[in-house]
Amino acid sequence: MFNTTIANLIGLSWWKKVSTAIMFVAVLLFVLVWILPLVGAIFTALRPLQDLRAHGFWSIPQEFTLENFAVAWDLGNLNTYLKNSFIITIPSLLGTLTLSSLVGFAVSQYKFRGNMFVYLLFLSGMLLPFQILLIPVFTLSNYLGIYNTYLGLIMIHIVFQMGFCSFFLTNFMSTIPSQLAEAARIDGCSEFKIFYKIFLPLTKPALAALGTLQFTWIFNDYIWALVLIRSDSLKPVTAGLATLQGQYTTDWGVLVAGSLLAAIPTIIVFILLQKYFIKGLTMGMGK
Amino acid sequence: MKRDKFFSPWLFLILPLLLYAIWVVIPAFYTFFLSLTRYDGLLSPEFIGLANYERLFSHDTFYISLLNNLRWVVVFLIVPVTMGLFLAILLSKKIPGARLFKALIYSPMVLAPVVIGLIWTWIYSPRSGLLNHTLTLVGLQTLTRGWLSDPDIAIYAIIFAGVWRHTGYVMLIYLAGLTSIPPDLIEAARIDGASAWQRFRHIIFPLLKPTTTIVIVITMIESLRSFDFVNIMTDGGPFRQTEVLANFMYKEAFARYNMGYGASIAVILFLIMVIFIFIYVIQRREEYGGGEKVV
Numbered sequence: 001m002f003n004t005t006i007a008n009l010i011g012l013s014w015w016k017k018v019s020t021a022i023m024f025v026a027v028l029l030f031v032l033v034w035i036l037p038l039v040g041a042i043f044t045a046l047r048p049l050q051d052l053r054a055h056g057f058w059s060i061p062q063e064f065t066l067e068n069f070a071v072a073w074d075l076g077n078l079n080t081y082l083k084n085s086f087i088i089t090i091p092s093l094l095g096t097l098t099l100s101s102l103v104g105f106a107v108s109q110y111k112f113r114g115n116m117f118v119y120l121l122f123l124s125g126m127l128l129p130f131q132i133l134l135i136p137v138f139t140l141s142n143y144l145g146i147y148n149t150y151l152g153l154i155m156i157h158i159v160f161q162m163g164f165c166s167f168f169l170t171n172f173m174s175t176i177p178s179q180l181a182e183a184a185r186i187d188g189c190s191e192f193k194i195f196y197k198i199f200l201p202l203t204k205p206a207l208a209a210l211g212t213l214q215f216t217w218i219f220n221d222y223i224w225a226l227v228l229i230r231s232d233s234l235k236p237v238t239a240g241l242a243t244l245q246g247q248y249t250t251d252w253g254v255l256v257a258g259s260l261l262a263a264i265p266t267i268i269v270f271i272l273l274q275k276y277f278i279k280g281l282t283m284g285m286g287k
Numbered sequence: 288m289k290r291d292k293f294f295s296p297w298l299f300l301i302l303p304l305l306l307y308a309i310w311v312v313i314p315a316f317y318t319f320f321l322s323l324t325r326y327d328g329l330l331s332p333e334f335i336g337l338a339n340y341e342r343l344f345s346h347d348t349f350y351i352s353l354l355n356n357l358r359w360v361v362v363f364l365i366v367p368v369t370m371g372l373f374l375a376i377l378l379s380k381k382i383p384g385a386r387l388f389k390a391l392i393y394s395p396m397v398l399a400p401v402v403i404g405l406i407w408t409w410i411y412s413p414r415s416g417l418l419n420h421t422l423t424l425v426g427l428q429t430l431t432r433g434w435l436s437d438p439d440i441a442i443y444a445i446i447f448a449g450v451w452r453h454t455g456y457v458m459l460i461y462l463a464g465l466t467s468i469p470p471d472l473i474e475a476a477r478i479d480g481a482s483a484w485q486r487f488r489h490i491i492f493p494l495l496k497p498t499t500t501i502v503i504v505i506t507m508i509e510s511l512r513s514f515d516f517v518n519i520m521t522d523g524g525p526f527r528q529t530e531v532l533a534n535f536m537y538k539e540a541f542a543r544y545n546m547g548y549g550a551s552i553a554v555i556l557f558l559i560m561v562i563f564i565f566i567y568v569i570q571r572r573e574e575y576g577g578g579e580k581v582v
Binding site: 027155159 | 293295296297298299300302303304306307309310311312313314315317318321328374377378380381382383384385388390391392394395397398399400401402405406407408409410412414415416417420421424451456459460463508511514515518519532533536537540541546549550552553554556557560564
């Protein structure tokens, strides 16, 4: 009411400009404070320890150095950890997308007994707290001889992420008209070809969104790496950071530099594929 | 239905279902069984009835963890949800640079919780940390403390790192929800003289109700994923005051090899999750008027 009255008195467009300016400044200040941890981390990592110790964070930097990054990368083994993260993430991602698109196609395009059951099975897997799987999967990996191997970690990522991915892809594929499949069938196309040649290409936008989302989720996993990998040389970067923390307890320059190095791949994915990332999140809400 | 069409869905499903059974379905049930046994991960499990649960219910750390999990849920339901909603409404307006602002606010979401935990451990560190240093600089020296070593504060300090990550997610979901509200509706209310608060209270918020339900469920699930933060920031200390169920379980099962006992903690965590999901399903039912579409 108040706003409207003022707006009428002094002219709508002028009032609009002022209120936009006020909002702009308020949001700007908030965002600056909000990203301070990240910006602060970057500056800390770029400064030598003595400088920080002597003058504190808010002093004007005497010099910048990549020393901390170099230490974390070489002595801290971040190079190995990051390489491991990719070796684990990429096959996991491809595996889970492949298997889930099979599920999505079958559940969305065929009417069969147990259709709903399969759908609900994957849905409930998506909501399951993973803690309930930790101990048996650890035992299972030991039993299969894949404990402390890349494969052990890749398998649980593939299968565990299938819950969310199948749910997501089933929802998406059920929006593709089934007449497409019918027509191809009449033309003598095999069931697998219908999936591979017709449905998979049409599902590309969903796969891109889901893939982006899953990349960050699998890459950022911590607990499965802790539980299923023991050797330092096989650890992905998240578990590696915990080791780094043990080595460089309060050498914050190195620890923060290590954290930033670990974050670079997901940040790049986010910057390049932001559109898909957000689409993945909002599509995944089941609406 | 043709004969070969009867088999084809199962041809597609056989491999996914087989793997899913081995890595997810059977392990989930197996945990229930293990929770009734004494098991060290090597020798075969020995059935001991409900002894693990008896021990759990008389273990101080269990109640501390449970309380801390509750604190995570409550703080998460209040702080990121309110902030996320507020930011979404603000940023849905035509502000210059809104796109960049949005991206910066939700950027913490792509960082691993471990990365965030480590960065915030630095921020909180007593000597060289950003927080104490800034407080000293602006003359609030009395407020400085060991944020992660003070037993009364540590848990909230950790939760805040989680809030920092989660707020952008909430904002994003609300932004998506806001786009479904027809602008004419709000414009009409404005012309009728409804104040900004009235427009929010009587039009925007009620129309966002389905979005809010989704936000609440996602927030509750996220608040249970506190393990990464606690494990890297304090590992439950000082004096177990920041312990949460997941980290408590991890330590019992994988550091002390009390796997049967660890399984009983996992079962409790599972039951808590079931309660959340149950509340969610009932909520949605009411929305659809006892309706058919639950999920």
